[in-house]
Amino acid sequence: MRREHLIFLAFIAPNFFLFAVFTYYPILYSIALSFSGWNFLDPQIRFVGIENYLRLVQDGDFWRVLGNTLLYAVSVVLIAQGLAFLLALFLNRRMPAQPFFRTVAFTPHLTMTAAAALVWVLLLDPMQGPLSALYHAIGVEGIRFLTSSALALWAVIIVGIWKEVGFASIFFWAGLQGIDRDIYDAARVDGASPFAILRQITLPLMTPVIFFLMVSGFIQAMKTFDIVAVMTEGGPVYPASATYVYHLYKLAFRDFQAGYASALAVVFFVLIFGVTLLQIKLSQRWLYRGENSAQI
Amino acid sequence: MPRFNREDILSYIVLVTATLLIGLPFYWMLITALKPIQEIALYPPRWLPGEIRWQNFSEVWQAVPFGRFYLNSLFTTFSTCFLQLVFAGLMAYGFAFIPFPHKQVLFFLVLATMMIPEEMKIVPNYLLLERLGWVNTYWSLIIPPAAQGFPVFVLYMWFRTLPRDLLDAAKVDGAGHWRTFWLVVVPASRPMVIVLTLFAFVNRWNDYLWTLIVTNKTVMRTLPVGLAYFKGTQEGGDHWNLLMAAALLAILPLIILFLLLQRRIVEELPALHITSNR
Numbered sequence: 001m002r003r004e005h006l007i008f009l010a011f012i013a014p015n016f017f018l019f020a021v022f023t024y025y026p027i028l029y030s031i032a033l034s035f036s037g038w039n040f041l042d043p044q045i046r047f048v049g050i051e052n053y054l055r056l057v058q059d060g061d062f063w064r065v066l067g068n069t070l071l072y073a074v075s076v077v078l079i080a081q082g083l084a085f086l087l088a089l090f091l092n093r094r095m096p097a098q099p100f101f102r103t104v105a106f107t108p109h110l111t112m113t114a115a116a117a118l119v120w121v122l123l124l125d126p127m128q129g130p131l132s133a134l135y136h137a138i139g140v141e142g143i144r145f146l147t148s149s150a151l152a153l154w155a156v157i158i159v160g161i162w163k164e165v166g167f168a169s170i171f172f173w174a175g176l177q178g179i180d181r182d183i184y185d186a187a188r189v190d191g192a193s194p195f196a197i198l199r200q201i202t203l204p205l206m207t208p209v210i211f212f213l214m215v216s217g218f219i220q221a222m223k224t225f226d227i228v229a230v231m232t233e234g235g236p237v238y239p240a241s242a243t244y245v246y247h248l249y250k251l252a253f254r255d256f257q258a259g260y261a262s263a264l265a266v267v268f269f270v271l272i273f274g275v276t277l278l279q280i281k282l283s284q285r286w287l288y289r290g291e292n293s294a295q296i
Numbered sequence: 297m298p299r300f301n302r303e304d305i306l307s308y309i310v311l312v313t314a315t316l317l318i319g320l321p322f323y324w325m326l327i328t329a330l331k332p333i334q335e336i337a338l339y340p341p342r343w344l345p346g347e348i349r350w351q352n353f354s355e356v357w358q359a360v361p362f363g364r365f366y367l368n369s370l371f372t373t374f375s376t377c378f379l380q381l382v383f384a385g386l387m388a389y390g391f392a393f394i395p396f397p398h399k400q401v402l403f404f405l406v407l408a409t410m411m412i413p414e415e416m417k418i419v420p421n422y423l424l425l426e427r428l429g430w431v432n433t434y435w436s437l438i439i440p441p442a443a444q445g446f447p448v449f450v451l452y453m454w455f456r457t458l459p460r461d462l463l464d465a466a467k468v469d470g471a472g473h474w475r476t477f478w479l480v481v482v483p484a485s486r487p488m489v490i491v492l493t494l495f496a497f498v499n500r501w502n503d504y505l506w507t508l509i510v511t512n513k514t515v516m517r518t519l520p521v522g523l524a525y526f527k528g529t530q531e532g533g534d535h536w537n538l539l540m541a542a543a544l545l546a547i548l549p550l551i552i553l554f555l556l557l558q559r560r561i562v563e564e565l566p567a568l569h570i571t572s573n574r
Binding site: 004016022040087090095101105111116119120122127128130165166223225226230258266268273 | 310324406420440473543
């Protein structure tokens with residue numbers, strides 16, 4: 001029996017060692033740094049108590065960035081997933097060419113965000129790209145998304161929606177596939193209208209999937225970095241379009257405020273942790289419906 | 297159903313419109329990549345290039361160290377995916393099949409890693425890598441992302457569904473855990489391994505933040521950061537045709553991989569997106 005214990009340790013050793021070095025230790029170190037005023041350069045790390053956290057509460061940039069991030073996350077989840085659900089209802093109909101539609105829908109999710117953000121700079125440009133053709137045809141002056149403080153964040157949101165819609169629709173479609181078609185047929189025989197079928201059958205049965213996708217999509221959206229880094233760098237006037245992670249990156253690696261950035265990191269962890277706990281609860285419940293499910 | 301009814305026509309209108317909107321950025325990438333430089337700034341823009349210029353795709357390799365970015369991306373992505381799957385497989389096997397006192401506690405520690413956003417660790421990990429002398433090396437691009445909780449969790453769930461007889465038979469044959477893992481469990485898990493590899497591949501290939509932080513020399517950049525760098529150079533900033541050719545070449549491998557494995561992904565998708573590793 002002793003020997004098997006050693007074998008167990010050997011099997012988990014490579015991953016566990018890396019977790020210890022690159023996850024557990026950095027977490028503790030982050031928390032420690034968040035109580036310091038360190039700037040990457042001082043030979044001595046000076047501890048300042050909760051000063052960073054006090055500063056954070058009074059920091060206008062922090063609240064602005066948190067607001068931007070929540071607006072981004074809520075818009076992407078509601079708009080993209082709302083459209084995706086409608087799209088999924090159409091993807092679920094038995095028609096030829098459906099596999100083609102599904103393939104196209106999934107592609108943005110696989111596309112490198114940096115590359116997608118670059119082409120979107122062109123697409124939204126008022127002087128070149130398809131939107132400019134539209135403006136030209138109607139004869140109006142184009143909207144300057146990226147040079148407007150009010151609209152730059154919406155440019156970022158548009159790209160976020162484009163990345164999410166297709167993926168979410170495939171996910172919803174997979175959920176719809178799991179609903180027994182006999183139920184629909186029975187409802188139709190009973191003379192139920194399409195709207196009644198949607199409200200009384202489809203929505204209730206899809207609730208776990210919808211909840212799950214909303215929560216995981218929300219967490220993902222909270223972490224948005226690439227689109228901002230490539231399209232706006234938080235501009236045109238910082239922090240007009242900065243998101244939380246972009247702000248964290250800027251504070252740490254542009255302004256070299258390691259201590260203050262660590263306080264932001266700890267607050268971010270608490271936010272994400274809360275939402276993730278909720279997600280795990282929901283996903284476990286949802287997983288048990290699958291065939292290949294196992295209990296921990 | 298041979299004839300179309302009203303609902304079908306409506307469905308096609310919706311689906312075709314959605315497809316056009318979702319596909320528009322790809323179309324624009326392609327036609328911009330094929331235009332000569334004079335056509336880029338035309339107003340209103342051309343929906344088809346007046347002159348198709350295939351040379352853009354060869355010139356992009358000379359404009360920046362694009363070849364180097366590509367090799368860096370390929371090498372680090374393949375290495376990390378390989379290590380990630382092997383390490384996760386071994387760990388999941390340990391938790392699923394080898395007895396150890398109170399191993400649920402250790403398993404909880406592994407699950408906990410999934411709740412920690414990568415973004416939170418960037419400052420301390422940068423400092424650590426700097427002390428190790430790993431900044432601007434392949435080590436920093438390959439090793440830290442190799443340990444992930446997500447594939448451990450998924451493989452653990454999968455292993456638990458494997459028929460018990462399979463493992464007992466291996467035991468009767470006198471196979472130890474090492475041989476059982478490689479000769480029985482891994483082959484029986486092929487579908488899940490393929491899907492997890494693809495997900496790891498997508499994650500690493502497209503990753504921006506980590507590369508941006510642990511490298512600052514141009515020769516060590518990978519494709520996503522390289523593209524942004526290209527835009528900042530004089531050649532990239534004005535030459536949208538070259539920039540779009542580069543973007544297209546960067547997204548191509550994943551799209552091809554997806555088309556090859558498409559059926560499997562769509563089948564496994566619901567079972568797989570248990571956590572937000574996407």
